[in-house]
Amino acid sequence: MTVREVVGLSIAAGVMAVAAYGGDLVVSRQGQPGRTTVVYWEKWTGDEAKEMRKVVDAFNKSQDKIFVQYLSISGVDTKTMLATAGGNPPDIAGIWQEQVAQFSDAKALTDLTEMANSNGLGPDYYIKGYYDALSYRGHLWALPSTPASIALHVRPDLVPADVATPETFPKTIEGLDKLVDRISKKSSNGDLEMAGFLPSNPGWWNYAWGMYFGGKLFDGENLTIDSTENIRAFNWIASYATRFGAKEVQSFQSGFGTFASPQDPFMTGKVATEINGVWKGSYVRVFRPDTKWFAVPFPYPEDRKDLEGHACLSQDVLTIPRGAKHVKEAFEFMRFVQRQDVMEGLCKGHGKNSPLAKVSEEFFATNNNKYIRLFDQLARSPKAFTAPQIGILNQLRTEMDVAFQEVSTQGKTPEVALHDAQKRVTSLWDTYRSQVLDK
Template sequence: MRLASVLCALALLGSACSHSQSEKSSGVRHLLYWEKWTDFEGEAMARVVDGFNAKERARAKAEPGYRPIEVEMVIISSIEQKLLIASAGGNPPDVAGIYSYMTPGYADKGALTDLTELAERDGLRREQYVGRYYDLAVHRGKLWGLPTTPASVALHWNKRLFREAGLDPEHPPETLEELDAMAEKLTRWEVTLPSGEKVFKNGYLPDVPESRKRLVQAGFLPSEPDWWSYGWGFVFGGKLLEGDKITAASPENIQAYTWVASYTKKLGVDPVQRFRSGFGKFGTSQNPFLAGKLAMEMQGVWMYNFIKKFADGMQWGAAAFPAPAAHPERHGTANAEVDDLVIPTGSKHRDEAWAFIKYTQQPEVMEELCLGQRKHTPLAQVSEEFYAKHPNPYIRLFRELGASPNAWSAPKTGVWNEYGRELSTAADKIANLTLTPQEALSQVQERLQVSYDRDRQIFLRRNQ
């Protein structure tokens, strides 16, 4: 193992030396860019890279002696782990595309370059962006990255299933209570009568034994998909972190997960588990929403792409997620995150990396990228041409939700990965009625406060 590590280190060193010599002989400044996206999203960023490289080559032709920058984009899986390992080993890429929730932990570990002065020098200011998307790269008063492609979530509904249940297909729920009532009407079972005949009935059917009914269509399931199972408290006014206090077990969060558990209580643990076991993978035609097994669900701006690919004729809509009737001011509560471009600590080409990041922030470049990834732009000013070209008919909605004061994101803490996992596990236990919301969330709060305090002490010692 030791020999392998030495050989690997020598190989990397040899590669670096060879690359450095190649740069000197060719006059090109080579920039290594790690990106996480694949498929059409990766292709959209590749076109941006090609545009930057072409512009650099053109400048080199027009200005004798100018050494052009050439960006090489490399697709990296599991970038959350690999980028930190590369930075700790002193061999990071020059620039990287990361998820915004990674930024606080990486910054606290000293793995990112502070971009505050560079942005101020070149006139890149917060007012040029949707505030939330810019702020997600700000931690402890410093700017660690700049946004590229954002995403927010909204309630998606199947208009055909609405129509079949006697509901207005153009009228999504406006309150949480209305969503619950619609979900009941949209829930459908195959019921076996005493005679053995099978019939279909709608509703929760509490008087029919579980042994005689099979769930074939759900109106709504808070646990589907389970990507944001940690975030239901925001709909009820909850928070996950206030100051230095973990607040997983706040009254608002307990109220939220009591609501989550109410769906399992009405449907039954076993029927829901059997129903979900028949779901296909997300990016397939057997996705429960695309297959018509789930009438309403919370999904992101990207869902249009999968509807177009796997259920092109589907009649669907998207709307802001409803709030409890007693709190209309919470209407449109939505998760909003963004991809950030960062310069890892130890980048050998900081100025060149910044030049590339700055290029991506130009309105025409940003709109090209966001159109290619079929998302909305994080910039404050958007051209009408962008909306006219965009294939998603609800793209303005997703932008509004991302800019809303009710938008929420992962709390800025270095222990977020652990916190998110713990909350997701707790949400599963609550949904399966294994633990009460009070029990599950109190356990999370107690464990994570210890982790948070330990992480904070490490940060303070590192920065003394």
């Protein structure tokens, strides 16, 4: 081998070595000497990220042993899963509550049960609905970062005066429907100009409609997508396609701006009411602060008074992926986030309610969201529900979205759409049970 060849090969080997270890160097570059760097991947950008950065900075200042490095990552769930498979996951990953079962089944998470219990972060510390959603198969896999409860948001300036307060607004779905007929407007050529309510707006919780009618999607063993309650819910959805015309709704909705913009249909007054999370108030404040609104629990069916006060709950969560290098230090930061003052600061910054059982009066008094007490009450309601804990929730949600769209576009009847969804998800569930759960 000549000198030139040796030099060439040496350079190539050097480049490969730098490439192989460069990642670690880059990550540790922003750490602090003498402190353990905890790498934290989170989904948030913008103001929400800014609020979490404040928490991270406060933690980094509060002690001198651990340095948390916050990184905003798009597609944080997919990337965490792949990084975990590759053996180099972050120490903390901020994912969604709905993914806990899937990640846990995939053995992608560290069991937090013992660490949480020994630090006083047990079931009593949290609102039941939120805590239960983080426990799966008897173990705790995540702790909340910020939670949400979902309610009906109303524009008092777009509804008649006799229903323009939270107290007088219709409590039942039938009452809501009557109001929608009263206030919705169509132009002379039949185009929809203002809708009292649209089940398809914003369309984020299509899996939950049956639960507002007392139904379930999963009983812990089998799927119950085409249950009587779910079919009833989808018949109600179909009634909106009949009321306004499927094509008219499609055309009307295609002109909606995104929720994080002043063109949001609720803010522009294209819809008078909208089902949305506690965060809606923050977006209104940022994009159209002059918008008048109030929130009420989503109405219940007239013949199901037992469902009064029901609400869908969701939350952003902190997890420690399996194979994380600094589990103890990562949990130390998570514990810091759970402190009542820290959690209340973060939730207030995000415009959300707190997941903790104990909430200070100051949190309510100084919150920018005037209806924060309502969202807190909804979270504590015994009628509150969350997405089913099932490892194929992604597929289940997709199939419910498809069924919803088929019914909304009058492509299928509710019975057929839900029956088809039931058939497909059952087949996926059977495969999942045998391939992932080894049953």
